[in-house]
Amino acid sequence: MNLELKDKVAVVAGASRGIGLSIAQSLSREGCKVLICARNAETLDNAASFVRESGGDTETLVLDITDKNAGALLVEKALSDFGQIDIYVGSAGGNRRKPFADTTDSDWHEIMDINFHAHARCSRAIIPAMRDAGGGAITFISSIFGREAGGPGLSIYNATKSALISLAKIMAIELGADGIRVNTVAPGSIRYPGGSWDRRCMEDPEGMAKFIQENLPMGRFGNAEEVADVVAFLSSARASWISGACITVDGVQSRSLI
Ligand SMILES: NC(=O)c1ccc[n+]([C@@H]2O[C@H](COP(=O)([O-])OP(=O)(O)OC[C@H]3O[C@@H](n4cnc5c(N)ncnc54)[C@H](OP(=O)(O)O)[C@@H]3O)[C@@H](O)[C@H]2O)c1
Structure with missing residues (x-):
């Protein structure tokens, strides 16, 4: 199958290790030009060399995506380096495992910021560039625990990952007419070095x-490549009729029927 991703421009938020790095590699292998970002410059530079080995042009931006101006900075960098944006993948995330009664406002703010607000903000900033490009694909990395109960200690993680799935659905409805598809991927437990x-x-x-x-x-x-290849497919023209969906990638770990 030809994913027709050659020379598409992808922005992957949170891509210096783990699932985000694998996504950047998978997109690069398919011919995308990729902008990757993360907070630690050294790890990000190492990641960029892995991504370059997978394919073509790769640029980096040291960035905390919870910063209020992160979306604007990503857009500015991607447009100046590559001239367009076709794909956004929001991968960075966090967890604060503790009983709900012990959680604090700052726990909620911090994890809501990285799991939800950051990706809402960055994808919103990218929409005008996607409209200019005639369409695009946005994929947020949620979790099986955005689709079903993760259990005690996971109130913040569960709520923020569910919020991401809700957001993607409404974005998909609103942006369908612009040719912009919006999906979420829900991994199960993924092990990477x-x-x-x-x-x-x-x-x-x-x-x-x-x-x-x-x-x-x-x-x-599961391994990170197994998630990454699904994201590459969802980002491609081969997934043209998939929007507003949440795709589980968990080797049947979750128990939800839908
Ligand atoms: N691993 C699993 O089993 C699993 C299962 C289900 C869902 N998920 C979800 O999959 C996504 C990826 O998870 P992961 O385990 O591969 O890694 P992760 O720890 O969520 O993210 C790692 C990447 O994101 C970057 N990052 C973290 N905070 C950032 C920030 N504020 N601004 C910019 N970059 C940031 C990290 O680099 P820096 O630290 O240098 O910024 C690193 O490149 C997450 O959303 C996670 O919730 C993971």
Whole structure:
């Protein structure tokens, strides 16, 4: 299948490691020009060299996407380097695991900011450029715990990831006439070197073996590439009739029927 992504311009927010980096690599492999951003300059530069190995032009922007002017800065950089924007992927996210009764306003603000406001703000800033390009594709990385209950301690994460799915649906309705598709991807537990599941596997191999047995019917964690390739497909013309959808990528970890 030809995804027809050659020379499309993609902005991936939160792409110096993990799922975001894999998404940038996958898009690059398909011929996209990619702008990646993250806060740590050194990690971002390393990531850019991996992405360049995957394909073509890659630029970086050291940026905290929770900053109020982050969207404008991303647009300015992408347009000056590549002249257009066709794809936005909002990948960076965070978690604050604690009982709801113990959560504070600052916990809520911080995680709402990175999981929701930042991607709302950045994608909103990019819409005019997508309209100029004649359309585009926006994908937010949510979670299976935006679709169903994650359990105790996950009130903030669950609520913010559900909000992202809601936002994408309404954006998809409003932007359909502009040829802009908006979707979310809901990964299950994804293990990559240095990621949180990787750390937990090192620290508690027996506990994690039990977790796999009880929660992951395919007997393993997912990997970042398995999420990234779905995002590349959703970003492509091959997914032209998919908008407002939330695609689960979890090896049947979640229990929701829809
Ligand atoms: N891993 C999983 O099992 C899993 C499962 C379901 C859903 N998800 C979701 O998938 C997404 C990616 O998760 P992940 O585990 O790969 O990594 P992550 O820890 O969410 O994000 C890593 C990337 O985002 C950047 N980042 C974080 N905060 C940022 C900020 N304020 N501004 C700009 N960049 C920022 C990080 O670089 P810097 O720290 O240098 O900024 C890094 O490049 C998240 O939304 C997460 O909730 C993950």
